[in-house]
Amino acid sequence: MDSNDAIPEFTKAAPGGDVGVANMSALAAGPGIKSAREVAAIIGVAVVVIGATEFALRWFNVPQYIMPAPSLIAQALVTEFPHILPHLGHTLVELFSGFGIGALIGLVLAAVITQFPFAEKIITPYILLLVTTPMLALVPLLILRFGFGYTPRIIAVALAAGPMVMINAATGFRRVDRGKIALARSYGATTLQIFWKIRAPMALPMILVGLMVGAIFGLLTAVGAEMVGGGFGLGNRLTSYSSMIQMPQFFAVVVILSMLGILIYILFFLIGKKWASWEA
Amino acid sequence: MSLREQSNPKLRVRGATKVYPTASGDLVAIDNCNLDIEAGQIVSIVGPSGCGKTTLLWSMSGLHSLSAGEVLIDGKPITGPSSEIGMVFQDANLLPWRNLDANIHFPFEIKHQKPDRDWIARLTHRVGLEGFGERFPRELSGGMQQRAALVRALSFKPSVLLMDEPFGALDAFTREEMNHLVEEIYLDTRTTIVLITHSIDEAIFLSDRVIVMSTRPGRVAKEYAVPFARPRSFEIMATKEVFDLTNAIKLDIVGEQKSKASTATRKLPQAAH
Incomplete structure (x- = not known):
């Protein structure tokens, strides 16, 4: 595009004006983990969630073909x-x-x-x-x-x-x-x-x-x-x-x-x- | 329209006319504009908003072609961008993905030339940006960004510096600092400077001449000489001469705006002045 016949004006041409299917903010929207405490909290919650799943599946005797316990999945992953x-x-x-x-x-x-x-x-x-x-x-x-x-x-x-x-x-x-x-x-x-x-x-x-x-x-x-x-x-x-x-x-x-x-x-x-x- | 009879001005605008085709018909931004700018002068252009100041400046820089008329630099018509001309844009206009050094070297990259490192170091020192080369624009204040833009524009030693409302986005104190800096650099390099501004104070403080433009279609309505010795201090701004000058320019601009309003209500094709 030749700017020769365009009115020199900057306000309308601000960068990042229009956005397509996805937006850069999707990429930058990492949760921004900073301290060791936050990392510990995230791992702690994950351990609790997986542990509770394991416990519930065993407690209610859920058959393996419906949902295998996390420990079995981990074992299968290795073997x-x-x-x-x-x-x-x-x-x-x-x-x-x-x-x-x-x-x-x-x-x-x-x-x-x-x-x-x-x-x-x-x-x-x-x-x-x-x-x-x-x-x-x-x-x-x-x-x-x-x-x-x-x-x-x-x-x-x-x-x-x-x-x-x-x-x-x-x-x-x-x-x-x-x-x-x-x-x-x-x-x-x-x-x-x-x-x-x-x-x-x-x-x-x-x-x-x-x-x-x-x-x-x-x-x-x-x-x-x-x-x-x-x-x-x-x-x-x-x-x-x-x-x-x-x-x-x-x-x-x-x-x-x-x-x-x-x-x-x-x-x-x-x-x-x-x-x-x-x-x- | 020049008051003086100078045989070879640095920049000469002759009958400059620019028409933009728009959806609602042709827009005449400037109409038969005439202006001579002597070498080594600082000339400011003020006027009501939308009067075609930027269009005039872009035509001087070769970024725009004119619909009629011509702009001559050292007697030769400008047909496109030239190494004789450095531009300072609104809002610094640094490239955000490059650090300051890379921004300042950008003109040389485009021109496939080796940057003059000594000269750039001197400029960088003068504007107080030493040690900021690795920083990115977003890490710097508006004033610092505009200083970098100034270094970039002067890096390849242009003989004319065109400034398009360069300090409009800065706060009043930073603006005064920048005005001092521009004068310092001017006294050092004696570059011819054309400055577009909305600030009458800035225009008077910096310029040898202040040009007042009419409402659109823009042409030179009036011009004032500012006869203060350099380097100037802000104390001159408190003198009666400057007070009178400021008022006269203000009245001119207000008068232009009024004439625009009245012609608009009477639906006349052109503003009279």
Whole structure:
């Protein structure tokens, strides 16, 4: 956008004005744990909750196939881990490749499309459709076409993560701060320099939000796709253990999946803290 | 419209006209504006809000093209941003994701030049920002941010400094401090300075000339010479000359606003003055 014919006015172009699907504050909204006392309190409560669950399940003699005790899940986690590990590897391969492809396409598309407001208006409804349609619905079709290997799963993950990254990144790239662009132009900056030195850093917080949400969506879709068909992956383990009523093992896989999700969150939280904390 | 006959002014605005196309029709921001600014002067531009002061300044900086007329620097027409011109924007306009050093080096990054470290160190020392290079803008007060913006604008030794309401967001005391600082730097570098301000005090304290602009469409309505020796102290602000000058400028601006109101009610196409 050329500021040549725009009235030089700064008040309307405040950064962070509009917000897309997710907000940077979601990333920065860590509880802000500080002292050792707070850490002790958090661990203490967790111990009490898990202990009480254990006690209640034993006290009421709840059968294992309904809800196994936490101690049994922990035990299964240890003993079954060597068997689960290769499946974790498969899920990670699907997640990384699908997310990588989807995020890359999403980012490039967002950067290009926001430069052409008219094209953006035409394309956005389709992207919104991709964001809101569960990509899991396409997995049976993809399996018919590509078989039971990695391919249909990677495509599904890419389709789930990509639009999410795109829609958030586009919101970031749309945050034009006319004053900062004028600043760069006053030193003779080219369009490319304005993109890399002003637009991209301004968009970064929203891009990180998009990447985080996209990665979580990708994990969801990867596991779902594994449950639909094929003989490997953590999702496949879930269906397999539940069909054999091996509930401790089933929950061990659930715990691993939760860990994976939390790791994704922490990763992007740390990246955001390092590179986008100026926003907070 | 210049009162003096100077053969080569540093900046010369000739018939500058800028029309913004808007949804509700064309908006004439400035109309046939003429102004000469001699080298080594500080000139302030005051006027009713929305009179096209910023538009005029942006045209001088080459950030804006004009619909008609031209701006000449050293006799050559300005067609785009130039290394001869340093801009200081409203609200410091630092990049929040860069620390102070990186902000000050930003112009050199864009121009693919090596920063003049000695000169920057001298400027940084002069504005009292030594040792703050690693800090981020959000960690600094508004006054310190604007000092950094001043260093950034002067870092590549422009011969003209254009300042667009630079201290409007600062408190009165910080503002006075900044005014002193600008004069100090001016006496050191003799950079030609064009300052847009809402503060008549600031305009009088700093300037050799004060230009009053008319309501939109903006043109030069009047100008005043401010003949005090430099360095100036704030004591001059209590003299009768300054009091009279302040009043005269105030009356001009109020008069402009009234003429705007009356033309608006009579639905005349242009403000008369």
